[in-house]
Amino acid sequence: MASSLLNSSVTRVSQWLASPLRPRQYLELLNPLWAEQSCGRIEKIQRETDNAVTLVIRPNHRWQGAVSGQYVRLGVDVDGVRHWRCYSVNSAQRPGDETFSVTVGRVNGGRVSTYIQDTLRVGDVIALDKAMGDFVLPTDATAKLLFISAGTGITPMMGMLRSLRDSGIAADVTHLHFAPTEKDCIYFNELNDFARRPGFNLHQSLTREGGQHFDAALLDNVCPDWAERKAYVCGPEGLMNAVRTHWQNNELSSQLCEEVFQPVRAEVPAGAGGTVLFWNAGSSTEGAGDKPLLEVAENAGLLPKHGCRMGICQECVVTLREGQVRDLATGEVFGESGETIRICVCAAAGNVTIDL
Amino acid sequence: MNAPLHMTDEQLKSMTERTGLPLYLSDEQVEQFGKEIDEVRRRIMSTVGERDARYIHKVIKAQRWLEIGGRGLLFAGILPPAWLAGTAMLGVAKILENMEIGHNVMHGQWDWMRDEQIHSTSWEWDNVCPSSDWKHSHNHMHHKWTNVVGMDRDVGYGILRMSEKQEWSPFYLGQPIWNLFLAVFFEWGVALHDLEAEKLRTGEKSLKDTVPFLKGVWKKVRKQTLKDYVIFPLLAGPFFLPVLAGNFTANIIRNLWAYMIIFCGHFPEDVADFTMEEVKNETKGGWYLRQMLGSANIKGSKLMHIMSGNLSHQIEHHLFPDMPSNRYAEASEHVQKICEKYGLPYNSHGLGRQFGTTLAKVMRLSLPNKKAARETVTA
Numbered sequence: 122m123a124s125s126l127l128n129s130s131v132t133r134v135s136q137w138l139a140s141p142l143r144p145r146q147y148l149e150l151l152n153p154l155w156a157e158q159s160c161g162r163i164e165k166i167q168r169e170t171d172n173a174v175t176l177v178i179r180p181n182h183r184w185q186g187a188v189s190g191q192y193v194r195l196g197v198d199v200d201g202v203r204h205w206r207c208y209s210v211n212s213a214q215r216p217g218d219e220t221f222s223v224t225v226g227r228v229n230g231g232r233v234s235t236y237i238q239d240t241l242r243v244g245d246v247i248a249l250d251k252a253m254g255d256f257v258l259p260t261d262a263t264a265k266l267l268f269i270s271a272g273t274g275i276t277p278m279m280g281m282l283r284s285l286r287d288s289g290i291a292a293d294v295t296h297l298h299f300a301p302t303e304k305d306c307i308y309f310n311e312l313n314d315f316a317r318r319p320g321f322n323l324h325q326s327l328t329r330e331g332g333q334h335f336d337a338a339l340l341d342n343v344c345p346d347w348a349e350r351k352a353y354v355c356g357p358e359g360l361m362n363a364v365r366t367h368w369q370n371n372e373l374s375s376q377l378c379e380e381v382f383q384p385v386r387a388e389v390p391a392g393a394g395g396t397v398l399f400w401n402a403g404s405s406t407e408g409a410g411d412k413p414l415l416e417v418a419e420n421a422g423l424l425p426k427h428g429c430r431m432g433i434c435q436e437c438v439v440t441l442r443e444g445q446v447r448d449l450a451t452g453e454v455f456g457e458s459g460e461t462i463r464i465c466v467c468a469a470a471g472n473v474t475i476d477l
Numbered sequence: 478m479n480a481p482l483h484m485t486d487e488q489l490k491s492m493t494e495r496t497g498l499p500l501y502l503s504d505e506q507v508e509q510f511g512k513e514i515d516e517v518r519r520r521i522m523s524t525v526g527e528r529d530a531r532y533i534h535k536v537i538k539a540q541r542w543l544e545i546g547g548r549g550l551l552f553a554g555i556l557p558p559a560w561l562a563g564t565a566m567l568g569v570a571k572i573l574e575n576m577e578i579g580h581n582v583m584h585g586q587w588d589w590m591r592d593e594q595i596h597s598t599s600w601e602w603d604n605v606c607p608s609s610d611w612k613h614s615h616n617h618m619h620h621k622w623t624n625v626v627g628m629d630r631d632v633g634y635g636i637l638r639m640s641e642k643q644e645w646s647p648f649y650l651g652q653p654i655w656n657l658f659l660a661v662f663f664e665w666g667v668a669l670h671d672l673e674a675e676k677l678r679t680g681e682k683s684l685k686d687t688v689p690f691l692k693g694v695w696k697k698v699r700k701q702t703l704k705d706y707v708i709f710p711l712l713a714g715p716f717f718l719p720v721l722a723g724n725f726t727a728n729i730i731r732n733l734w735a736y737m738i739i740f741c742g743h744f745p746e747d748v749a750d751f752t753m754e755e756v757k758n759e760t761k762g763g764w765y766l767r768q769m770l771g772s773a774n775i776k777g778s779k780l781m782h783i784m785s786g787n788l789s790h791q792i793e794h795h796l797f798p799d800m801p802s803n804r805y806a807e808a809s810e811h812v813q814k815i816c817e818k819y820g821l822p823y824n825s826h827g828l829g830r831q832f833g834t835t836l837a838k839v840m841r842l843s844l845p846n847k848k849a850a851r852e853t854v855t856a
């Protein structure tokens with residue numbers, strides 16, 4: 122009691138002393154992990170294939186833990202700009218050990234994945250968001266499982282498999298994995314080790330070496346009791362669609378758990394606007410491609426905060442949730458979710474969601 | 478010949494005579510001028526990246542260490558050399574925080590990094606003026622309406638007469654003294670910017686109207702004064718007084734310096750001011766032109782630029798308020814070339830000249846306009 126009182130008064134005083142900053146903004150001068158915001162240090166970088174690396178990350182005091190299979194957003198500074206990307210946690214949870222790992226595959230032309238592959242070094246500190254998602258093992262440890270993955274879509278499954286192994290649960294798992302060639306198979310050796318365990322039934326299909334793509338016949342063949350299993354799917358859009366349709370057709374959607382990759386962005390025709398969704402107002406309207414979002418909002422009866430209406434005062438800055446916007450001065454189309462924009466000089470470029 | 482700011486020929490004539498500026502540009506030329514300024518912005522902003530990010534991170538780190546060092550030394554402030562060094566370091570830290578960091582971050586100069594800790598929406602500075610008030614009175618009113626008498630409250634801060642266009646009253650006879658007060662307590666002048674002191678004087682606004690605004694300011698004032706004048710001195714125990722005196726002095730140092738730099742930005746000789754009439758229907762090019770004619774640079778060393786928050790490049794700052802400040806020097810080279818091309822003045826002099834003529838203006842305008850000047854203004 123006394124010590125918690127002391128603690129809280131120390132906190133109070135240090136806040137007064139640091140104002141208008143916060144105490145941790147001084148502490149972080151000594152160690153970036155003591156920062157106020159959630160971040161982590163790269164402890165190890167391990168090459169999996171020519172185009173995939175695994176990062177082992179030690180998070181700071183803000184970390185609230187992750188369940189294997191969940192995704193976590195990493196904030197990586199590339200050329201001075203912070204980019205956020207989601208990656209699946211593929212390490213098992215170990216009591217007393219906060220580190221976790223993710224595997225990053227190279228995306229052609231992808232700024233962040235290229236940076237992580239080529240430039241990121243052990244010891245670097247990156248920003249983290251809390252782990253999210255329910256792509257995790259069922260609470261019922263006896264449930265029979267079916268994993269369907271392709272390419273780097275295997276990463277969340279790997280997290281679950283390692284968790285099962287480490288907790289000594291002999292689960293009944295069938296795993297269908299698709300990859301172009303053996304060289305592209307991440308965790309190839311570890312997966313084959315798993316295959317020797319009782320209850321684990323692995324079917325790898327190397328599609329560029331004559332292996333089959335996913336279809337109903339293959340599924341029936343490899344896993345005749347698929348309908349009785351809790352199923353997980355993660356991979357490119359084509360695979361996801363095929364699996365989803367199959368489960369829907371059999372009215373088994375509730376047994377299928379999906380993990381989508383970064384959504385594919387639709388090409389926006391030059392100059393086009395789109396539907397503007399005002400997130401916290403809960404309303405939406407059409408926004409022309411050349412009309413500032415501020416005006417669009419005002420015409421919809423909203424009163425967003427603003428000042429100069431010409432892009433110089435920052436009073437109208439809001440958060441972009443989804444979609445992209447067009448800078449009306451330069452014509453540039455830009456925007457990542459979470460980025461802030463000035464609505465007096467930006468118009469919708471396709472459908473957008475903003476937080477007024 | 479057309480007027481640059483959509484003035485009538487009469488207005489243009491009067492302005493040209495009054496300011497001595499060569500304002501004979503056609504509408505097309507003004508438009509062209511605007512496009513060239515836009516191009517400078519585009520070119521520089523397209524190369525903003527890692528190097529710039531490293532710069533601001535470095536300045537922020539240096540500033541925090543300086544502050545820690547200064548406050549630490551002040552704890553030994555019973556020894557005169559420690560007091561002097563501590564006070565100086567803290568003063569410099571406060572100047573850096575307000576000018577090269579706070580002011581510029583709040584302009585959104587670093588928003589492109591998408592770092593929520595160094596962002597216009599989240600930054601709170603070490604000043605009694607709350608950031609949200611500042612973004613309104615400064616970013617919006619001052620930057621949009623630069624030197625437009627009656628709109629830009631930086632023209633005189635409600636207590637000084639800094640333009641012939643402001644009507645004279647006997648109150649301004651005391652202006653040299655008001656000016657001194659403003660300089661010494663500049664952060665308070667800034668915090669009370671939106672109080673609209675002149676309206677209180679004329680009775681246009683009652684004291685009661687100001688209560689909500691003052692409440693907001695009080696929240697911030699309480700935090701900052703508690704820190705500098707109560708908590709830190711108390712922590713020093715027996716050395717309460719040296720710490721208190723050091724913190725007070727550091728705040729005054731920052732006030733004087735910030736006042737000087739900011740006044741040199743818009744009030745030296747040959748800087749134009751404008752009327753609402755003159756800026757009616759202003760185009761983007763016209764706006765750029767006004768920003769240029771209404772601002773003045775200070776020549777100096779690299780250190781001088783950093784310590785002024787790069788407001789020594791006031792012209793570039795007014796053309797591109799959201800450009801990272803470390804790039805203004807580069808922008809100024811292009812802007813000067815464009816000015817030469819269009820025969821426009823580019824007001825850039827040493828600190829002595831800029832501040833000297835500013836003080837002269839404070840003195841001169843404490844008296845009513847001379848007859849000739851008055852006629853020109855009312856013409």
Ligand code: FES
Pocket residue numbers: 427428429430431432433434435436437438463464465466
């Ligand atoms: S209203 Fe001023 S930047 Fe948008």
